[in-house]
Amino acid sequence: MNIQNNLDKLRNQISKNVNIVVVSKTQSKDKILEAYNYGHKEFGENKVQELVEKHSILPKNIKWHFIGNLQRNKVKNIVPFVYLIHSVDNFKLLDEINKRAKNVSRVIDCLIQIKIAQEDNKSGFNINELDDVMKYSKTLENINIVGLMGMSTFTKNQKIIESEFTILSKAFNKRKSENFRILSMGMSNDFNIAIDKGSNMIRLGSIIFGKRN
């Protein structure tokens, strides 16, 4: 696997208005630096501990995205430096991020994660809760909801993936006039479908680094 070649290939293939978050979970410092030195500055992690460690040893101008299940008692560890939290999936988490952000005088950009997949192990708000979530978020001064995130069902059936991404895309387009600007959907196995359905932020790991151990 050649990280630089893989990044080149993706950049040539993908429209400039689609942002690539390089998902660096489980990857070594050296591998991340290879992508960084090649000009890539946005990385995504799904574990707080791992993110905090990597943030402390890697260049300070990296934009760190948090993309995993976020426990409330760990919010304080990432709030001082995180660039974007993709995975806000409950009201209490909103409260906690807001409180901790206030403590460090930051306003944190967040995405609302919506459960579009038919799998119990994928989290997120129900799409029907979105109006309430948005109404509530407006009362929180240290959180800025800038869009939506979702993960499709792990399946070879493209029709299922298409219909799930379409649900998210419609909800996003309805709220573009508010603060919405980021639609985070698409991973190594389904990013082409996601872009076709309107994604402007894709989260790619294995297609860049190779299969994770």
Ligand SMILES: *Cc1c(COP(=O)(O)O)cnc(C)c1O
């Ligand atoms: C691991 C992960 C990815 C990247 O997955 P790949 O299939 O390696 O591209 C994207 N999003 C989330 C939320 C992840 O946990």
